[in-house]
Amino acid sequence: MKYYYDLHIHTALSLCADDDMTPCNITGLSLLSNLDIIAVTDHNSAGNAESVIKASRAKNGPLVVPGMEVTTLEEIHVLMLFDSLDGAITATDEIKTLGGVKIKNNPEKYGRQLYMDENDNITGEEGFVLSAAVNLSIDDAAFFAKRFGGVCIPAHIDAPSYSVIGVLGYLSDELGFSTVELTKRADEKLVLDLKNRGYNIIQDSDSHFLGALNERDADNSIELSELSLKALIKKLSVNNLSNLTPHPVYVFFHYSHPTLLQRIRKIST
Numbered sequence: 555m556k557y558y559y560d561l562h563i564h565t566a567l568s569l570c571a572d573d574d575m576t577p578c579n580i581t582g583l584s585l586l587s588n589l590d591i592i593a594v595t596d597h598n599s600a601g602n603a604e605s606v607i608k609a610s611r612a613k614n615g616p617l618v619v620p621g622m623e624v625t626t627l628e629e630i631h632v633l634m635l636f637d638s639l640d641g642a643i644t645a646t647d648e649i650k651t652l653g654g655v656k657i658k659n660n661p662e663k664y665g666r667q668l669y670m671d672e673n674d675n676i677t678g679e680e681g682f683v684l685s686a687a688v689n690l691s692i693d694d695a696a697f698f699a700k701r702f703g704g705v706c707i708p709a710h711i712d713a714p715s716y717s718v719i720g721v722l723g724y725l726s727d728e729l730g731f732s733t734v735e736l737t738k739r740a741d742e743k744l745v746l747d748l749k750n751r752g753y754n755i756i757q758d759s760d761s762h763f764l765g766a767l768n769e770r771d772a773d774n775s776i777e778l779s780e781l782s783l784k785a786l787i788k789k790l791s792v793n794n795l796s797n798l799t800p801h802p803v804y805v806f807f808h809y810s811h812p813t814l815l816q817r818i819r820k821i822s823t
C-alpha cells in the first residue's frame with residue numbers, strides 16, 4: 555500500500571527550529587495534512603522522539619519514526635531512522651559518548667534547545683549546541699545506524715552545504731547507503747543517476763517551522779507491505795539492485811553483525 559510521509563522534521567530541540575515545533579503542533583498538523591508517517595530528526599539527538607510518539611498516539615495521528623540528523627566528522631548531515639524508540643535512545647547515548655565539537659549554547663543569541671513532554675510542557679533545555687560535528691565518519695555512519703536497528707540516509711544530498719555531495723563532491727556507493735534524501739529542487743539528471751544505481755529516493759520537508767511540513771502528494775509517498783517501523787526501515791535499508799540474501803560465505807567473511815534479513819527474522823519471532 556502507498557503511504558505518505560515526511561521523514562525529516564525538527565522539533566524545538568533543534569536550534570534552528572521555532573519554539574512552536576512542539577509534539578502536539580507537529581502531530582496535529584501532520585494529521586490535518588493526512589500524512590501517514592513522520593520522523594522526528596533533531597540534530598544528534600532523539601531526545602524529543604518519545605514525546606512526539608506519545609502525542610501522536612493520543613490523537614490517533616501518524617506513525618512516528620524515532621530518529622535524528624547526525625552531523626558527521628566531515629560536517630555532512632545524515633538522517634538516522636530507527637525501528638524502535640529504544641534503538642534511537644541508545645544511539646543518542648552512543649553519539650554523546652563519541653564526543654566531538656563542543657560549543658556552549660548562547661540562548662539569547664542563537665535560541666533555545668527545548669526538551670518537551672507529550673503535552674508540550676518544557677522539561678529541560680540543552681546547554682551545548684547539538685548540531686556540532688560528532689566523532690563519527692561518513693564511512694562508519696551506515697554501520698553505526700544498523701547497530702541500533704536503524705537506517706542511515708544521507709540528507710539533502712543536492713544541497714550545497716552539509717551534504718555528502720557538497721562536501722565530498724560525489725556520492726560513493728562504497729559508503730553503503732541504500733536510500734538518499736533529495737531536496738525538492740533536485741536536478742533530474744541526478745535523480746535518474748541515483749535511480750539507475752538502485753538508490754531509494756526520499757523527499758522531505760526538513761521542517762524548522764510548522765508551515766513547511768510536507769503535504770500529501772506523490773513526491774513523498776512510499777509503497778510498504780504494512781504501516782510499521784519495521785516495514786519502513788526494511789524498505790529503506792535495501793538498495794534496489796542488491797540482493798537481500800547475501801551468499802552465506804560472503805556473510806561469514808564480511809559481516810560482523812547480523813544481516814538485515816536475520817535481524818528482521820529475529821524481531822518477527
Ligand SMILES: [Zn+2]
Nearest residue numbers: 623631709716
Ligand atoms: Zn541538514
Ligand SMILES: [Zn+2]
Nearest residue numbers: 562564623760
Ligand atoms: Zn534538518
